Amino acid sequence: MKCAQAKKEMSAYLDGELGGGARERLASHLQGCEMCRTSYEGLERVHSLLAKAEHYDAPPTLPWRVAAAIRSGEAPRRPFFPVAMKLAAQAVALTAVVVIGVASGRVLTAGSAPERAANPTELLSLDIFAAAPPDSPGGVYLALMEADHE
Amino acid sequence: MVASADDLELLRRFASGDAAAFDDIVRTYQGRIVTLCRYLLGNAADADDAAQDVFVKAFKNLKNFRPEAALYTWLYRIAVNTCIDRRRRPFFLSFFRADEGGEGSDEPFPGLQSEAPSPEQLVESQQISEEIQRALKKLSPKLRAAIVLKEIEGLRYEEIGEVLEISLGTVKSRISRAREELKRTLTDGREQNGPRAV
Numbered sequence: 001m002k003c004a005q006a007k008k009e010m011s012a013y014l015d016g017e018l019g020g021g022a023r024e025r026l027a028s029h030l031q032g033c034e035m036c037r038t039s040y041e042g043l044e045r046v047h048s049l050l051a052k053a054e055h056y057d058a059p060p061t062l063p064w065r066v067a068a069a070i071r072s073g074e075a076p077r078r079p080f081f082p083v084a085m086k087l088a089a090q091a092v093a094l095t096a097v098v099v100i101g102v103a104s105g106r107v108l109t110a111g112s113a114p115e116r117a118a119n120p121t122e123l124l125s126l127d128i129f130a131a132a133p134p135d136s137p138g139g140v141y142l143a144l145m146e147a148d149h150e
Numbered sequence: 151m152v153a154s155a156d157d158l159e160l161l162r163r164f165a166s167g168d169a170a171a172f173d174d175i176v177r178t179y180q181g182r183i184v185t186l187c188r189y190l191l192g193n194a195a196d197a198d199d200a201a202q203d204v205f206v207k208a209f210k211n212l213k214n215f216r217p218e219a220a221l222y223t224w225l226y227r228i229a230v231n232t233c234i235d236r237r238r239r240p241f242f243l244s245f246f247r248a249d250e251g252g253e254g255s256d257e258p259f260p261g262l263q264s265e266a267p268s269p270e271q272l273v274e275s276q277q278i279s280e281e282i283q284r285a286l287k288k289l290s291p292k293l294r295a296a297i298v299l300k301e302i303e304g305l306r307y308e309e310i311g312e313v314l315e316i317s318l319g320t321v322k323s324r325i326s327r328a329r330e331e332l333k334r335t336l337t338d339g340r341e342q343n344g345p346r347a348v
Contacts, residue, residue, distance in 0.1 A: 058180035
């Protein structure tokens with residue numbers, strides 16, 4: 001047996017899937033060819049490593065999920081809900097930070113803070129965004145927008 | 151390869167309208183299907199979703215199953231096709247995964263078998279499994295399916311041929327090529343990271 005042929009057959013030999021005659025010829029070749037023997041030992045190492053791979057348990061909820069999907073015709077996707085909940089919580093937190101930041105800024109910078117603080121509705125008003133000076137980029141943008149609408 | 155007596159009994163119960171029969175099929179094969187999907191897809195969340203899809207498809211098509219084949223080879227075939235389809239899905243859908251690349255949140259002790267391994271064995275096994283998954287990702291889907299069915303699921307060449315619907319010669323060739331590629335990947339990785347007991 002030549003080395004090229006031996007190399008083709010090694011994997012099946014390792015798996016015990018090589019027929020009688022071919023198996024004996026390859027065994028004989030491996031005894032006499034150091035290069036092929038080294039190559040074969042490499043395959044054995046891969047085989048040994050893969051034999052240590054974990055076998056995973058199914059999640060306990062799988063039968064329930066399968067049954068629910070069959071009943072509804074649509075699969076309930078476990079991972080989607082935590083992601084959606086996480087995004088919703090982040091949106092609420094971000095909104096709260098913006099509102100508190102705007103309110104705090106107005107209280108701290110207002111000339112007559114006590115008067116403004118007495119009116120919580122005004123503190124939370126979005127009018128603050130309309131106070132763009134005419135020369136500022138925001139003012140120019142608003143002027144352009146208004147011109148477009150007229 | 152034909153359906154086993156236990157499979158035939160499950161199929162008979164299913165055909166007679168026994169509502170619990172399919173639940174028993176799921177519970178019998180869910181571990182093997184989840185493991186196969188995990189190594190074909192590379193992460194727990196996708197594997198669990200794929201396993202769910204496999205059993206839903208099996209339920210819809212069980213009436214077409216012929217007992218000339220073993221039930222598990224039929225389920226494996228559905229699983230391989232399902233995983234290949236999932237890998238073709240658009241990239242952006244991968245963002246809708248809660249634990250991409252991590253351990254399954256429903257598995258506090260992944261891989262825990264009846265003979266409980268020590269914590270050190272668990273850690274080593276997890277490290278090796280992650281290393282294997284990284285190496286498998288570099289293989290083409292065809293080679294990956296063949297080597298996982300052989301090395302992880304322990305199927306014989308004839309069974310792999312049935313699952314993948316390919317000849318024995320092709321099975322032999324794919325497993326050989328997959329091993330050669332894994333030898334390069336795993337050996338190179340180990341030489342760079344330092345030797346470890348194999």
